[in-house]
Amino acid sequence: MKHHFGALAAGIIAATSLTGFVVTAQAQDPTAVIDARKAELKKAGGGMKAIGAFLKEGTGTVADVQAAAATINATAKAFPDWWPAGTAIGVAKSDAKPEIWTNMADFKAKTAAFQTEAAALVSVAAGGDKAAIGAQLGKVGATCKACHDAYKS
Template sequence: MRKNGFTTLATLAGALLIGTAALSGGVNASDDPLKTRKEGFEANKKAMGAIKKIFEDGADLGGIAAPAQAMADFAKRVPALFPPGSDKGETKAKPAIWTNNADFTAKAGAFEAETAKLVQLVGSGDKSAVQKQFGAVGGTCKACHDSYRSE
């Protein structure tokens, strides 16, 4: 069953407020990097889902601005969320993050660059370009997960 436009937008707005708060601040990584990165990646996943839903529903591209910006803000923090010693506890992070940190940091940098491009493109109104860039962002997620995340 398809929700009406107002209900869909209200649902997305609520999810984005929660996700944006988790992506943009919250717990300081030095306090508990494992908790911070789990919350951040979960919020990032929700932001990706919100953007996907906007595309599926044919909604205004303007709705992508907030989740795209939240992802870009989070992307800047990713390498710092994996300090030495944060490989303990319930984590899906592979040890290779710490043994091959230069490559991990490069992959995180690609995520940061592609989310920044997404933020820039949202204002263009070019749905095709925004969708293509959203795919590029997803590609950076996959590249990092393939190497550094246990499923």
């Protein structure tokens, strides 16, 4: 788990300040959809980093961890709406492999796993126990990595 998270964290770009950016895949042009989902995913990445820093370096508070968990969970909930056809690699700056749309059942299963573990992270963060948060962060990170390995270039 630690290994998974470490590998993921290494690839995560610092969170942007695009708080409040709402993604609506429907009725938008592909570039807007891609830019918006990337911005949202960066926020989830920032949340993962913040929790990792709390655990490893003691940065921030339990309240910060809870806020980060909520951000990750919000990303997980909204995630299914971000993948209209026509937004694969080759369009704008998309890194989304075309296999997403040929293996949609698997992509949805990986999304569901992400949602389950992100929701559990919110519950565990509410408890405030560092070891439990670390274990659950690893589980969330594993769902990020499983999908990226398959569907992100």
